[in-house]
Amino acid sequence: MFLYQIRNDLALKLVSIQDADETFQLVDKNRAYLRKWLPWVDSSKTVEDTKASFLSFLKSYAEQKSLTTLIVYQGKIVGVASFNKIDWTNKIAYMGYWLGSEYQGKGIMTDVAKALTTYAFNELNLNRVEIHAAVENKKSRAIPERLGFIEEGTVRQTEWLYDHYVDHVIYGMLKSEWEQKI
Ligand SMILES: CC(C)(COP(=O)(O)OP(=O)(O)OC[C@H]1O[C@@H](n2cnc3c(N)ncnc32)[C@H](O)[C@@H]1OP(=O)(O)O)[C@@H](O)C(=O)NCCC(=O)NCCS
Incomplete structure (x- = not known):
């Protein structure tokens, strides 16, 4: 089972x-805010929708096509x-990534993106990590920029x-x- 401890909390x-x-409750509480930048929010109407998405993420993980993780901060x-x-x-x-709105502003996603990038290079032995963000989504763009990703176009x-x-x-x-930075 994939578990990656980034910091104590x-x-x-x-x-x-x-x-x-728990994940559905977080989405439901943050609908209006998440909807601004994420295309799947309206189709996630009930916990059954979240379960169906999770099953599809788990199948894709088993096929080594993707990796979808929950961010656990102070036990939540x-x-x-x-x-x-x-x-x-x-x-x-x-x-890709999203946070509940009340958890923004603490550097959580920057640490998460940093950890996942290191995991991609060191554990998965990949050569390139890409992050796509909407041009107007300043908070999302700030994450790769803070980590030194190159804005490519x-x-x-x-x-x-x-x-x-x-x-x-595209970053x-x-x-x-990455090896020069770490
Ligand atoms: C994109 C998103 C994850 C960014 O969240 P965020 O909280 O701004 O990002 P971080 O967790 O890395 O926190 C960075 C903020 O914490 C501050 N911060 C505090 N401590 C910090 C630390 N130790 N390290 C880095 N930043 C820190 C930073 O200054 C920054 O705040 P600012 O925007 O006021 O300058 C969030 O806005 C979100 O989920 N949006 C909706 C969904 C979305 O747009 N997803 C991306 C689609 S491409």
Whole structure:
């Protein structure tokens, strides 16, 4: 079972059906805020939807296609961080994340993204980590920027968010660059 202790009070653990209820409550409490940047919020209406998503994440993990983890801070589930896709041919992991709004502003996600990047290079032996963020999503963009990822370009109208398209900025980190930083 995947469990990654980042600090005394902060860990990542693989999604599990037992945690679906607590995670759904967090989503439900944060709907309006999460919806601004995440496309799946409206389709997550009940705990059964969360369980179905978790089952699909677990299947994908078993097939080594992705890794979806719950962020546990001071014993509570406070968000999700994942490699939404792992491209083994080209050795690239694509990272995504969200936090409950009240857990923002503490550096939690920066530490989580740092830990996942190290995990991608040292444990999964990948060569590149990518983070995509909407151009206007300043808080999300600040995470790769704080960690020294390179802003590599913008792709236009690449995501449909309920009623409009958004452009994304792509950030990349290479294994060779990360080794210079750590
Ligand atoms: C994107 C998201 C995870 C960013 O959360 P965040 O709290 O800003 O990020 P962190 O946990 O890394 O915290 C950084 C903040 O904590 C502060 N901070 C405090 N202690 C810190 C520490 N030890 N290290 C780094 N930052 C620290 C930083 O100054 C920063 O605050 P600021 O924005 O006021 O400057 C969050 O806004 C979110 O979930 N948004 C909705 C979903 C979303 O947009 N997901 C991304 C889609 S691409």
